[in-house]
Amino acid sequence: MEEILQLTVSVKRVDYSIRICYHIGMTITWFGQSCFRLEAKEGSILIDPFSKEIGLKPPRIKDEIILVSHQHHDHSNIEDANPEAFIIQNPGEYENHGIAIRGIQSFHDNKEGTERGLNTIYVLKAEDLNICHLGDLGHVLTDHQVEDIGDVDILMIPVGGTYTIDAKTAVEVINQIEPKVVIPMHYKVDGLTVPLDGPEKFVKELGLTPEKVEKYKIAKKLLPTEEIKLVIFQI
Numbered sequence: 001m002e003e004i005l006q007l008t009v010s011v012k013r014v015d016y017s018i019r020i021c022y023h024i025g026m027t028i029t030w031f032g033q034s035c036f037r038l039e040a041k042e043g044s045i046l047i048d049p050f051s052k053e054i055g056l057k058p059p060r061i062k063d064e065i066i067l068v069s070h071q072h073h074d075h076s077n078i079e080d081a082n083p084e085a086f087i088i089q090n091p092g093e094y095e096n097h098g099i100a101i102r103g104i105q106s107f108h109d110n111k112e113g114t115e116r117g118l119n120t121i122y123v124l125k126a127e128d129l130n131i132c133h134l135g136d137l138g139h140v141l142t143d144h145q146v147e148d149i150g151d152v153d154i155l156m157i158p159v160g161g162t163y164t165i166d167a168k169t170a171v172e173v174i175n176q177i178e179p180k181v182v183i184p185m186h187y188k189v190d191g192l193t194v195p196l197d198g199p200e201k202f203v204k205e206l207g208l209t210p211e212k213v214e215k216y217k218i219a220k221k222l223l224p225t226e227e228i229k230l231v232i233f234q235i
Contacts, residue, residue, distance in 0.1 A: 025219025033185065
C-alpha cells in the first residue's frame with residue numbers, strides 16, 4: 001500500500017501600492033509687501049524678503065535663489081539666508097539651477113532716482129513660465145525697458161502708491177507689458193505699518209474681478225488665453 005503525502009502550501013497575498021506623483025507646475029506664495037516665494041521643479045526662489053520692523057512676519061529663508069530689488073529694509077532682509085544661496089542684488093544676466101534671471105535697472109521714483117534711488121526689475125524663467133517682478137517701481141516704463149522685459153506670463157506689480165507707482169499708473173504699466181496674469185503687491189494689509197493704499201483702488205481701476213487665493217498654483221497650460229487674469233492673495 002502506497003502512502004500518499006499531501007502537502008499544502010499556503011501563499012500569502014501581497015498587495016503592492018504604487019504612489020504616482022503628479023507635478024502641477026509652479027506654486028507662488030505671497031508674504032506681504034513685495035515678498036514672494038516661487039517653488040518650481042528647478043528650485044525655490046525668494047524675492048524681496050522683509051524685516052519684522054514693518055509689522056509682518058518674515059518668511060523663513062530656505063531658498064536656493066534670493067532676489068533683492070533694492071536695499072531698503074522691507075526688501076533686503078537676507079541675514080538668515082543659507083550661505084550657499086545664490087543672491088542677486090543688481091541688474092545683469094544670471095543663471096542658477098537652470099533658472100534664467102535678468103535684472104533690469106529702473107528707478108524707485110519718477111525723478112530718475114533722485115528721491116529714492118535705483119530699483120531692479122527681475123525677469124525670470126522657470127517651469128517654462130516668464131515671471132516679471134517690478135520691485136518698487138516708481139515710474140512708467142521706457143520703451144527700452146518694455147523691450148528688455150519681453151513677453152510676460154505673470155506680472156507682480158506694486159499698486160499701493162506713496163513709495164511706488166499708484167493704482168492708476170500700475171494699470172498703465174500693465175498695458176505696456178500686456179501680461180497674462182497680474183498679481184498686485186506692495187499695498188496695505190492688516191498689521192503692516194508702512195502707509196500704503198489698499199488694493200481696492202487698483203481693482204476698480206483695472207476693472208477685473210479678482211481670483212482670491214492663499215497660494216497660487218500655475219502651469220504654462222493653465223494660463224489664460226484671452227482676458228488678463230487678476231490674482232489677489234489673502235494673508
